[in-house]
Amino acid sequence: MADDPSSSLRRALDLLDGLASDDAVAQGGWGVNRLAAHLGRDKSQVSRTLRVLADASYIERDAESLRYRIGWHVFALASRAADQRLLVAAAPVLRRLVEHDLGERIHLTVLKGAEVLTVMTEAPSHSVQSVAWAGRLVPAHNTSSGRSLVIDFERDDLARLFAGVEFQVGGPNAPRDVDELYDRIRVARRAGYAIVDEEFEPGLVAASAPVRGFRGDVVAALNVSGPKFRLGNRLAIAGHVVKAAADELSRQVGWDGRTPFGFTDGAIAPEIPA
Known part of the structure; x- marks a missing residue:
């Protein structure tokens, strides 16, 4: 039986929220098992949704750790x-x-x-x-x-x-x-x-x-x-x-205050404009 479109969309949004969480970012991303446990969802459903999101570049998978993290498309939209x-x-x-x-x-x-x-x-x-x-x-x-x-x-x-x-x-x-x-x-x-x-x-x-x-x-x-x-x-x-x-x-415009004004050890390296 095919997924209800609204359920599929909800699952995709939940996965993106999970990968954007502080814990996921700090750990360099999460794998299928961790995401399924975090969301309380079936691993096969999570895996299918992750593949769809990865194909559209909303998320990306690290080739070595096999963990998923937020992809460039999300940052471009933001x-x-x-x-x-x-x-x-x-x-x-x-x-x-x-x-x-x-x-x-x-x-x-x-x-x-x-x-x-x-x-x-x-x-x-x-x-x-x-x-x-x-x-x-x-x-x-x-x-x-x-x-x-x-x-x-x-x-x-x-x-x-x-x-x-x-x-x-x-x-x-x-x-x-x-x-x-x-x-x-x-x-x-x-x-x-x-x-x-x-x-x-x-x-x-x-x-x-x-x-x-x-x-x-x-x-x-x-x-x-x-x-x-x-x-x-x-x-x-x-x-x-x-x-x-x-x-x-x-x-x-989205700054959450966790990056202080001025330099810190974790500051983002500035890009030189063209």
């Missing part, structure tokens, strides 16, 4: 869903930061090579917008957003990312080389947010914090920027406010 969720969740956060918390221009940014792309911006009503920020690319090495987006990078990662970049351009306080940039990133890592003071251009200051995805990696940054005469004396406060908002946004 990544696409997180991207969409990020934009939906970010809009009210940006508005709140502008209207109630900081009163300055707020940006949501992502890393594109050695530059920062603004994907969303919210400006206060008193602002005169001389530059259309959304869709604009700016250097990553002398902006607070850039610093948050590479906050997990080590010096060698930075050297590869910024190979050929002219560090001297920008404001009077821009970092002069990779070593100086790395020193500033380490300061930002300890604080959980980055601040820049006339690094991008004279008279402009900014604060930013990383937004992390479900794997704990940095997927975006929240940034506040404004003229030094207005924002300069409350820049550290702005950093704390933006960090709290970035943490909130991180949780909304």
Whole structure:
């Protein structure tokens, strides 16, 4: 007798939940017997469902241990869903930061090579917008957003990312080389947010914090920027406010808090964007 489709789907979802559990991940996956015992299901049913999931790359089987673990297709779906969720969740956060918390221009940014792309911006009503920020690319090495987006990078990662970049351009306080940039990133890592003071251009200051995805990696940054005469004396406060908002946004897109901000021994190695 054929399985009821809803029962088969329920069994597949239960198997995915089991393989995503802390115990299964810590043990490098589970075999058929362990999964059947965990779910209280017949081994033959579990085995058939595992084969279907493996054929579709939702799970994968280790050739040596014969254990199953979550496959690339699940991570690809989660990544696409997180991207969409990020934009939906970010809009009210940006508005709140502008209207109630900081009163300055707020940006949501992502890393594109050695530059920062603004994907969303919210400006206060008193602002005169001389530059259309959304869709604009700016250097990553002398902006607070850039610093948050590479906050997990080590010096060698930075050297590869910024190979050929002219560090001297920008404001009077821009970092002069990779070593100086790395020193500033380490300061930002300890604080959980980055601040820049006339690094991008004279008279402009900014604060930013990383937004992390479900794997704990940095997927975006929240940034506040404004003229030094207005924002300069409350820049550290702005950093704390933006960090709290970035943490909130991180949780909304799937970050569960188990990967702390900053580096740990189990940190995910950063990927160098193309």
